[in-house]
Amino acid sequence: MAGGLEAHQRAVAAEKRAALVEAARRLFGERGYERVSVGAVAKAAGVSLATLYKHFESKEALFGAILAERCDAFVRRLAATDVPAEGLEAQLCAFAEAYARGLADPSTAETLRLLIGDAPAFPHLAEAFFTRLEGPVQGPLRDHLRLQREAGLIDYDDEQRAVRELLGMLEGGVLWRMLLRGEGVDDAHVREVVHSAVETWLARYAV
Incomplete structure:
Protein backbone atom coordinates (compact mmCIF):
# COMPACT_ATOMS: atom_id res chain seq x y z
CA MET A 1 0.00 0.00 0.00
CA SER A 58 16.21 29.06 -9.64
CA LYS A 59 15.03 30.29 -13.03
CA GLU A 60 18.48 29.46 -14.34
CA ALA A 61 18.01 25.85 -13.26
CA LEU A 62 14.77 25.77 -15.26
CA PHE A 63 16.62 27.09 -18.30
CA GLY A 64 19.24 24.39 -17.83
CA ALA A 65 16.55 21.70 -17.62
CA ILE A 66 15.06 22.86 -20.93
CA LEU A 67 18.45 22.65 -22.63
CA ALA A 68 19.17 19.22 -21.13
CA GLU A 69 15.84 17.79 -22.29
CA ARG A 70 16.24 19.18 -25.81
CA CYS A 71 19.76 17.83 -26.01
CA ASP A 72 18.73 14.37 -24.82
CA ALA A 73 15.82 14.24 -27.28
CA PHE A 74 18.19 15.08 -30.14
CA VAL A 75 20.62 12.37 -29.05
CA ARG A 76 17.84 9.76 -28.76
CA ARG A 77 16.72 10.55 -32.30
CA LEU A 78 20.25 10.10 -33.59
CA ALA A 79 20.82 6.89 -31.62
CA ALA A 80 17.74 5.34 -33.24
CA THR A 81 19.23 5.71 -36.73
CA ASP A 82 19.08 2.54 -38.83
CA VAL A 83 22.47 2.48 -40.57
CA PRO A 84 22.90 0.05 -43.51
CA ALA A 85 25.35 -2.78 -42.96
CA GLU A 86 27.30 -1.98 -46.12
CA GLY A 87 28.00 0.87 -48.50
CA LEU A 88 30.06 3.86 -47.37
CA GLU A 89 27.90 6.46 -49.09
CA ALA A 90 24.64 4.86 -47.90
CA GLN A 91 25.96 4.68 -44.34
CA LEU A 92 27.07 8.31 -44.32
CA CYS A 93 23.76 9.39 -45.84
CA ALA A 94 21.82 7.53 -43.13
CA PHE A 95 23.75 9.25 -40.35
CA ALA A 96 23.69 12.62 -42.10
CA GLU A 97 19.95 12.43 -42.73
CA ALA A 98 19.21 11.60 -39.09
CA TYR A 99 21.37 14.53 -37.98
CA ALA A 100 19.82 16.89 -40.53
CA ARG A 101 16.28 15.88 -39.55
CA GLY A 102 17.14 16.59 -35.94
CA LEU A 103 18.37 20.03 -36.98
CA ALA A 104 15.23 20.59 -39.05
CA ASP A 105 12.92 19.94 -36.09
CA PRO A 106 11.39 23.30 -35.08
CA SER A 107 12.39 22.66 -31.46
CA THR A 108 16.06 22.82 -32.49
CA ALA A 109 15.74 26.32 -33.92
CA GLU A 110 13.71 27.37 -30.89
CA THR A 111 16.42 26.10 -28.54
CA LEU A 112 19.18 27.81 -30.48
CA ARG A 113 17.28 31.09 -30.49
CA LEU A 114 17.06 30.85 -26.71
CA LEU A 115 20.77 30.18 -26.51
CA ILE A 116 21.68 32.99 -28.89
CA GLY A 117 19.50 35.42 -26.98
CA ASP A 118 20.54 34.45 -23.47
CA ALA A 119 23.91 32.71 -23.76
CA PRO A 120 25.87 35.92 -23.00
CA ALA A 121 24.27 35.93 -19.54
CA PHE A 122 24.77 32.18 -19.02
CA PRO A 123 27.82 31.09 -21.03
CA HIS A 124 28.25 28.01 -18.82
CA LEU A 125 24.78 26.74 -19.80
CA ALA A 126 25.49 27.16 -23.49
CA GLU A 127 28.83 25.41 -23.05
CA ALA A 128 27.17 22.58 -21.12
CA PHE A 129 24.56 22.18 -23.86
CA PHE A 130 27.10 21.81 -26.66
CA THR A 131 29.38 19.62 -24.55
CA ARG A 132 26.42 17.34 -23.77
CA LEU A 133 25.72 17.05 -27.50
CA GLU A 134 29.27 16.68 -28.74
CA GLY A 135 30.10 13.20 -27.48
CA PRO A 136 26.85 11.41 -28.40
CA VAL A 137 26.68 13.15 -31.80
CA GLN A 138 30.30 13.05 -32.88
CA GLY A 139 31.29 9.80 -31.14
CA PRO A 140 29.37 7.35 -33.37
CA LEU A 141 30.43 9.26 -36.49
CA ARG A 142 34.08 9.22 -35.41
CA ASP A 143 33.91 5.48 -34.71
CA HIS A 144 32.38 4.82 -38.11
CA LEU A 145 34.93 6.96 -39.94
CA ARG A 146 37.80 5.21 -38.16
CA LEU A 147 36.51 1.82 -39.31
CA GLN A 148 36.20 3.06 -42.88
CA ARG A 149 39.68 4.55 -42.71
CA GLU A 150 41.13 1.28 -41.40
CA ALA A 151 39.38 -0.48 -44.31
CA GLY A 152 41.13 1.87 -46.73
CA LEU A 153 37.93 3.47 -48.02
CA ILE A 154 38.64 6.99 -46.80
CA ASP A 155 41.68 8.92 -45.62
CA TYR A 156 42.23 12.13 -43.67
CA ASP A 157 44.97 13.77 -41.64
CA ASP A 158 42.75 15.59 -39.16
CA GLU A 159 39.82 13.60 -37.77
CA GLN A 160 38.23 16.56 -35.99
CA ARG A 161 38.32 18.62 -39.16
CA ALA A 162 36.80 15.80 -41.21
CA VAL A 163 33.95 15.38 -38.72
CA ARG A 164 33.30 19.11 -38.44
CA GLU A 165 33.29 19.56 -42.21
CA LEU A 166 30.49 17.03 -42.67
CA LEU A 167 28.43 18.29 -39.74
CA GLY A 168 29.09 21.91 -40.72
CA MET A 169 27.71 21.41 -44.23
CA LEU A 170 24.55 19.88 -42.77
CA GLU A 171 24.17 22.66 -40.21
CA GLY A 172 24.75 25.34 -42.82
CA GLY A 173 22.22 23.85 -45.21
CA VAL A 174 19.47 23.43 -42.62
CA LEU A 175 19.92 25.66 -39.59
CA TRP A 176 20.70 29.00 -41.14
CA ARG A 177 17.67 28.81 -43.38
CA MET A 178 15.53 28.32 -40.28
CA LEU A 179 17.29 30.82 -38.04
CA LEU A 180 17.94 33.65 -40.47
CA ARG A 181 14.98 33.36 -42.82
CA GLY A 182 12.50 31.88 -40.39
CA GLU A 183 11.58 29.26 -42.98
CA GLY A 184 10.64 25.67 -42.34
CA VAL A 185 12.64 22.86 -43.92
CA ASP A 186 10.80 20.11 -45.78
CA ASP A 187 11.91 16.55 -46.53
CA ALA A 188 13.02 17.40 -50.05
CA HIS A 189 15.35 20.12 -48.78
CA VAL A 190 16.78 17.83 -46.10
CA ARG A 191 17.53 15.13 -48.68
CA GLU A 192 19.10 17.68 -51.01
CA VAL A 193 21.35 19.02 -48.25
CA VAL A 194 22.32 15.51 -47.14
CA HIS A 195 23.27 14.22 -50.57
CA SER A 196 25.17 17.39 -51.44
CA ALA A 197 27.09 17.30 -48.15
CA VAL A 198 27.97 13.60 -48.40
CA GLU A 199 28.95 13.91 -52.06
CA THR A 200 31.21 16.88 -51.32
CA TRP A 201 32.72 15.17 -48.28
CA LEU A 202 33.45 11.94 -50.16
CA ALA A 203 34.99 13.86 -53.06
CA ARG A 204 37.56 15.09 -50.57
CA TYR A 205 38.13 12.06 -48.38
CA ALA A 206 37.21 8.90 -50.32
CA VAL A 207 40.17 6.88 -51.57
Whole structure:
Protein backbone atom coordinates (compact mmCIF):
# COMPACT_ATOMS: atom_id res chain seq x y z
CA MET A 1 0.00 0.00 0.00
CA ALA A 2 2.76 2.40 1.00
CA GLY A 3 4.69 1.48 -2.14
CA GLY A 4 1.69 2.31 -4.29
CA LEU A 5 1.29 5.68 -2.62
CA GLU A 6 4.96 6.49 -3.11
CA ALA A 7 4.75 5.53 -6.78
CA HIS A 8 1.72 7.79 -7.19
CA GLN A 9 3.52 10.67 -5.49
CA ARG A 10 6.53 10.22 -7.75
CA ALA A 11 4.29 10.20 -10.80
CA VAL A 12 2.53 13.39 -9.70
CA ALA A 13 5.87 15.06 -8.99
CA ALA A 14 7.17 14.05 -12.42
CA GLU A 15 4.04 15.47 -14.07
CA LYS A 16 4.45 18.77 -12.25
CA ARG A 17 8.12 18.97 -13.16
CA ALA A 18 7.32 18.29 -16.81
CA ALA A 19 4.58 20.95 -16.73
CA LEU A 20 7.05 23.48 -15.31
CA VAL A 21 9.66 22.74 -17.96
CA GLU A 22 7.08 22.99 -20.74
CA ALA A 23 5.66 26.25 -19.37
CA ALA A 24 9.15 27.73 -19.03
CA ARG A 25 10.07 26.63 -22.55
CA ARG A 26 6.97 28.27 -23.99
CA LEU A 27 7.28 31.50 -22.02
CA PHE A 28 11.01 31.88 -22.59
CA GLY A 29 10.42 31.35 -26.30
CA GLU A 30 7.61 33.90 -26.45
CA ARG A 31 9.05 36.63 -24.21
CA GLY A 32 12.73 35.91 -23.74
CA TYR A 33 14.39 34.62 -20.60
CA GLU A 34 14.87 37.97 -18.87
CA ARG A 35 11.21 38.98 -19.21
CA VAL A 36 9.80 35.87 -17.58
CA SER A 37 9.49 35.52 -13.80
CA VAL A 38 9.40 32.26 -11.90
CA GLY A 39 5.94 33.27 -10.72
CA ALA A 40 4.75 33.46 -14.31
CA VAL A 41 6.16 30.01 -14.99
CA ALA A 42 4.45 28.53 -11.92
CA LYS A 43 1.13 30.11 -12.89
CA ALA A 44 1.36 28.86 -16.48
CA ALA A 45 2.16 25.36 -15.21
CA GLY A 46 -0.76 25.42 -12.78
CA VAL A 47 1.37 24.91 -9.67
CA SER A 48 2.39 27.01 -6.69
CA LEU A 49 5.66 28.89 -6.44
CA ALA A 50 6.62 26.60 -3.57
CA THR A 51 6.17 23.59 -5.85
CA LEU A 52 8.37 25.20 -8.48
CA TYR A 53 11.16 25.67 -5.95
CA LYS A 54 10.86 22.04 -4.86
CA HIS A 55 11.93 21.08 -8.37
CA PHE A 56 14.17 23.96 -9.42
CA GLU A 57 16.25 26.16 -7.17
CA SER A 58 16.21 29.06 -9.64
CA LYS A 59 15.03 30.29 -13.03
CA GLU A 60 18.48 29.46 -14.34
CA ALA A 61 18.01 25.85 -13.26
CA LEU A 62 14.77 25.77 -15.26
CA PHE A 63 16.62 27.09 -18.30
CA GLY A 64 19.24 24.39 -17.83
CA ALA A 65 16.55 21.70 -17.62
CA ILE A 66 15.06 22.86 -20.93
CA LEU A 67 18.45 22.65 -22.63
CA ALA A 68 19.17 19.22 -21.13
CA GLU A 69 15.84 17.79 -22.29
CA ARG A 70 16.24 19.18 -25.81
CA CYS A 71 19.76 17.83 -26.01
CA ASP A 72 18.73 14.37 -24.82
CA ALA A 73 15.82 14.24 -27.28
CA PHE A 74 18.19 15.08 -30.14
CA VAL A 75 20.62 12.37 -29.05
CA ARG A 76 17.84 9.76 -28.76
CA ARG A 77 16.72 10.55 -32.30
CA LEU A 78 20.25 10.10 -33.59
CA ALA A 79 20.82 6.89 -31.62
CA ALA A 80 17.74 5.34 -33.24
CA THR A 81 19.23 5.71 -36.73
CA ASP A 82 19.08 2.54 -38.83
CA VAL A 83 22.47 2.48 -40.57
CA PRO A 84 22.90 0.05 -43.51
CA ALA A 85 25.35 -2.78 -42.96
CA GLU A 86 27.30 -1.98 -46.12
CA GLY A 87 28.00 0.87 -48.50
CA LEU A 88 30.06 3.86 -47.37
CA GLU A 89 27.90 6.46 -49.09
CA ALA A 90 24.64 4.86 -47.90
CA GLN A 91 25.96 4.68 -44.34
CA LEU A 92 27.07 8.31 -44.32
CA CYS A 93 23.76 9.39 -45.84
CA ALA A 94 21.82 7.53 -43.13
CA PHE A 95 23.75 9.25 -40.35
CA ALA A 96 23.69 12.62 -42.10
CA GLU A 97 19.95 12.43 -42.73
CA ALA A 98 19.21 11.60 -39.09
CA TYR A 99 21.37 14.53 -37.98
CA ALA A 100 19.82 16.89 -40.53
CA ARG A 101 16.28 15.88 -39.55
CA GLY A 102 17.14 16.59 -35.94
CA LEU A 103 18.37 20.03 -36.98
CA ALA A 104 15.23 20.59 -39.05
CA ASP A 105 12.92 19.94 -36.09
CA PRO A 106 11.39 23.30 -35.08
CA SER A 107 12.39 22.66 -31.46
CA THR A 108 16.06 22.82 -32.49
CA ALA A 109 15.74 26.32 -33.92
CA GLU A 110 13.71 27.37 -30.89
CA THR A 111 16.42 26.10 -28.54
CA LEU A 112 19.18 27.81 -30.48
CA ARG A 113 17.28 31.09 -30.49
CA LEU A 114 17.06 30.85 -26.71
CA LEU A 115 20.77 30.18 -26.51
CA ILE A 116 21.68 32.99 -28.89
CA GLY A 117 19.50 35.42 -26.98
CA ASP A 118 20.54 34.45 -23.47
CA ALA A 119 23.91 32.71 -23.76
CA PRO A 120 25.87 35.92 -23.00
CA ALA A 121 24.27 35.93 -19.54
CA PHE A 122 24.77 32.18 -19.02
CA PRO A 123 27.82 31.09 -21.03
CA HIS A 124 28.25 28.01 -18.82
CA LEU A 125 24.78 26.74 -19.80
CA ALA A 126 25.49 27.16 -23.49
CA GLU A 127 28.83 25.41 -23.05
CA ALA A 128 27.17 22.58 -21.12
CA PHE A 129 24.56 22.18 -23.86
CA PHE A 130 27.10 21.81 -26.66
CA THR A 131 29.38 19.62 -24.55
CA ARG A 132 26.42 17.34 -23.77
CA LEU A 133 25.72 17.05 -27.50
CA GLU A 134 29.27 16.68 -28.74
CA GLY A 135 30.10 13.20 -27.48
CA PRO A 136 26.85 11.41 -28.40
CA VAL A 137 26.68 13.15 -31.80
CA GLN A 138 30.30 13.05 -32.88
CA GLY A 139 31.29 9.80 -31.14
CA PRO A 140 29.37 7.35 -33.37
CA LEU A 141 30.43 9.26 -36.49
CA ARG A 142 34.08 9.22 -35.41
CA ASP A 143 33.91 5.48 -34.71
CA HIS A 144 32.38 4.82 -38.11
CA LEU A 145 34.93 6.96 -39.94
CA ARG A 146 37.80 5.21 -38.16
CA LEU A 147 36.51 1.82 -39.31
CA GLN A 148 36.20 3.06 -42.88
CA ARG A 149 39.68 4.55 -42.71
CA GLU A 150 41.13 1.28 -41.40
CA ALA A 151 39.38 -0.48 -44.31
CA GLY A 152 41.13 1.87 -46.73
CA LEU A 153 37.93 3.47 -48.02
CA ILE A 154 38.64 6.99 -46.80
CA ASP A 155 41.68 8.92 -45.62
CA TYR A 156 42.23 12.13 -43.67
CA ASP A 157 44.97 13.77 -41.64
CA ASP A 158 42.75 15.59 -39.16
CA GLU A 159 39.82 13.60 -37.77
CA GLN A 160 38.23 16.56 -35.99
CA ARG A 161 38.32 18.62 -39.16
CA ALA A 162 36.80 15.80 -41.21
CA VAL A 163 33.95 15.38 -38.72
CA ARG A 164 33.30 19.11 -38.44
CA GLU A 165 33.29 19.56 -42.21
CA LEU A 166 30.49 17.03 -42.67
CA LEU A 167 28.43 18.29 -39.74
CA GLY A 168 29.09 21.91 -40.72
CA MET A 169 27.71 21.41 -44.23
CA LEU A 170 24.55 19.88 -42.77
CA GLU A 171 24.17 22.66 -40.21
CA GLY A 172 24.75 25.34 -42.82
CA GLY A 173 22.22 23.85 -45.21
CA VAL A 174 19.47 23.43 -42.62
CA LEU A 175 19.92 25.66 -39.59
CA TRP A 176 20.70 29.00 -41.14
CA ARG A 177 17.67 28.81 -43.38
CA MET A 178 15.53 28.32 -40.28
CA LEU A 179 17.29 30.82 -38.04
CA LEU A 180 17.94 33.65 -40.47
CA ARG A 181 14.98 33.36 -42.82
CA GLY A 182 12.50 31.88 -40.39
CA GLU A 183 11.58 29.26 -42.98
CA GLY A 184 10.64 25.67 -42.34
CA VAL A 185 12.64 22.86 -43.92
CA ASP A 186 10.80 20.11 -45.78
CA ASP A 187 11.91 16.55 -46.53
CA ALA A 188 13.02 17.40 -50.05
CA HIS A 189 15.35 20.12 -48.78
CA VAL A 190 16.78 17.83 -46.10
CA ARG A 191 17.53 15.13 -48.68
CA GLU A 192 19.10 17.68 -51.01
CA VAL A 193 21.35 19.02 -48.25
CA VAL A 194 22.32 15.51 -47.14
CA HIS A 195 23.27 14.22 -50.57
CA SER A 196 25.17 17.39 -51.44
CA ALA A 197 27.09 17.30 -48.15
CA VAL A 198 27.97 13.60 -48.40
CA GLU A 199 28.95 13.91 -52.06
CA THR A 200 31.21 16.88 -51.32
CA TRP A 201 32.72 15.17 -48.28
CA LEU A 202 33.45 11.94 -50.16
CA ALA A 203 34.99 13.86 -53.06
CA ARG A 204 37.56 15.09 -50.57
CA TYR A 205 38.13 12.06 -48.38
CA ALA A 206 37.21 8.90 -50.32
CA VAL A 207 40.17 6.88 -51.57
